[in-house]
Amino acid sequence: MPLSRRLVIAVAGAALVAIVPAAAHGGAAGGSPDDATSDIGIARDTAGLQAFARAVSDPGSPRYREYLTVRQVAVRFGARPSAVRAVRARLAKAGFGPGRLDVTRGFLTVPTPPKRAQDLRRVAHGLGGLVTGVETSLRGPRPRLVPAGIANTPTLGGWPSRTGTARGCAQGTSLPMPRQAAQQAAFPKSLAYVPNQFQTAFGFAPLHRTGVRGQGSHVAVLQFGAGYSPGDITAFATCFGLGTPNVRTVLGDITAPLDPARSGGTAEATLDVQSVITAAPAARVSVLEGSDSASTAELFSMALDVRRMGTLPDAISSSWGDCEFLVQLSGQPGTPGSGQRVLADWVAATAAASGVSVMAATGDSGAQSCAHDVSGVPVDEPDLLAQLATNWVGYPASSPWFTGVGGTDMILRRNNTLRHQWAWNDRTTIGLPPMEPGTMGGVPATMFPAGGGTGGQSQFYSMPWYQRAVGVPGARRTSPDVSMFAARSLALYCSARTPGSTGLDGPGCPPPIVGDGWFPVAGTSFASPLFAGALALANQVGRRAGTGRVGFVNPLLYDASAVGERAVMDVTLGNNDVLDTRKCCWAGPGYDMATGVGTVNAAALAELARRAGG
DSSP: OOOEEOOEEEESSOOOEEEEETTTTOHHHHOOTTOEEEEEEEOOOHHHHHHHHHHHHOTTSTTTTOOOOHHHHHHHHSOOHHHHHHHHHHHHHTTOOOOEEOTTSSEEEEEOOGGGHHHHHHHHHHTGGGEEEEEEEEOSOOEEEEEOOEEOOOOOOOOBOOOOOOTTSOBOBSSSOOOSHHHHHHSTTBOSBOHHHHHHHTTOHHHHHTTOSOTTOEEEEEEESOOOOHHHHHHHHHHTTOOSOEEEEEESSSSSOOOTTTOTTHHHHHHHHHHHHHHOTTSEEEEEEEOTTOOHHHHHHHHTOHHHHSSOOSEEEEOEEEEHHHHHHTSOSSSTTHHHHHHHHHHHHHHHHTTOEEEEEOOSBTTBTTGGGGGGSBTTOHHHHHHHTSOBOEETTTSTTSEEEEEEEEEEOTTSOEEEEEEOBHHHHSOOOSOEEEEETTEEEEEOOOOBOOOEEEEEEEOOHHHHTTTOSSSEEEEOSEEEEOTTOBEEEOOOOOTTOOSSSSSSOOOOSBTTTEEEEESHHHHHHHHHHHHHHHHHHHHHHTOOOOOSOHHHHHHHHHHTOTTEEOOOSOBOOTTOOSOSOBOOSSOBTTTBTOEEOHHHHHHHHHHHHO
8 A cells, every 4th residue: 555654854954745765675675576465355244343342342331341362353253264265266266376364364465466466356356245355565666655854843942851861862842842043052952852751741650650661561563664773772762761672573574674774764663663662661562564565454464463473462553554535546446445444444343352452643734634645746737736635534543443643732841741732733833834836856846844633534434433422523433533742742863874865855764963863753653652652551550450451442532531531631722724724623622633532641541441441
């Protein structure tokens, strides 16, 4: 699937959105350009699975948290052996291999030469009701649209805060990233907020003080063609007193770890890991590395494979996705985007039935999730530009079986407690233009410098039960579900880069602002893994109390918001209309499509989850 990198990097120089070669990670990541695979969904008991997943995820259900193992779910609801045999027999007759049945028994992954992709689709169509969807993923080099930078973002600056970091490491401020020259000279290492500030602002610190730091918990972060340097994770943890990180690489559909100096998404992968260990420093973090063209269903299913992962993750986070418009273009005839959605939604519902929390970053383009993709649209194609600038939300965060995590902005007090928070929107907060002219490869194109947390109404899904039950208006699924800080987020340490690469339109880490690897970043790519870390702590508390895993957290979040639980901190200011159309979406009391139910206090959320499971 075409992937958009949900990360905004603040750097010196002009703001731009660039087309980055997806194959910068090298041959080991994806094989030859002639390689492809197809995920073929096989008939299964989807309705039964979703009913069971709802029962074990709803705090009001008598079966709340009575989870099954992934294997039990697969046997009970997955494809019957006879259906698998029938599909494989028809594939063999057409000259295709038997494929690999995924751990959820939802689909076969079949090697598919690109020249025979249409043949495979015809075979699948001929199987009628035995096949529920097909997604073909091409391997090898191809262009990919990725947001590559927001530059020279002016703020009022702020005073150095109590960060408690080691000498020589980046420091935080009361306001994010002072970029005015005089302020940067006065506070040269004050790039953005740093871990202990998030730990205090969002209630992680009280848990850490009682020894709840993620021990025994397991978080998986998914990477599509993006590598990271373990040394960068260690340097970050050392600076902020986070202890020795327990991070390992797990291979998905590739045969060797990705080279971070040559990977196109190195800052993304590094940010995801550093976000998780900010929240849960002692948690086990598995970086599931796949090719840039691995399907959403494929990597999420691999994350549920205990043999591959060692233990079942408490939470799985992905900072990658597409706006629904692009999913629609890549979908099967019939239901828009069915090739991706049917398979990935099945895997996410399996996770819910197994007590695994699954979340995805909503995106960084505000109410217009496709807007960052306008960089590839020549200015003389106004019709396509208009489609991309329309209000769309991001997938898979829009799926009812995912927790969509949006973005907020904030100001801290001198003791790092929250003073104000509002919907992340660079258009209204710091005055960046919504669009500006530029060139891409010598072709006049539209640039999109502003960022904001994506939210709005889904074009694909009707409203799920947990939103309808608390009176969320409308008939469509809306996102985000919850938000965390995402604006010019934290001082990221990322040093792996190819000599001579700017990091903006090439592989590896961007050039540092301070020292050898420090620079500030922004994006819901930080918010989603931070929330995953909060759930890892809640599960640790649950294990101590014997109340079990949180699992699919959306019903609990919406219930908490409806009754005013302090675990949910309502955000009532700002909007995410980054194109300034005044159509969508404004924050307000209760649920809204700018920030969801709001942000969370991790300690209060852990206590709420413990009480709900008691």
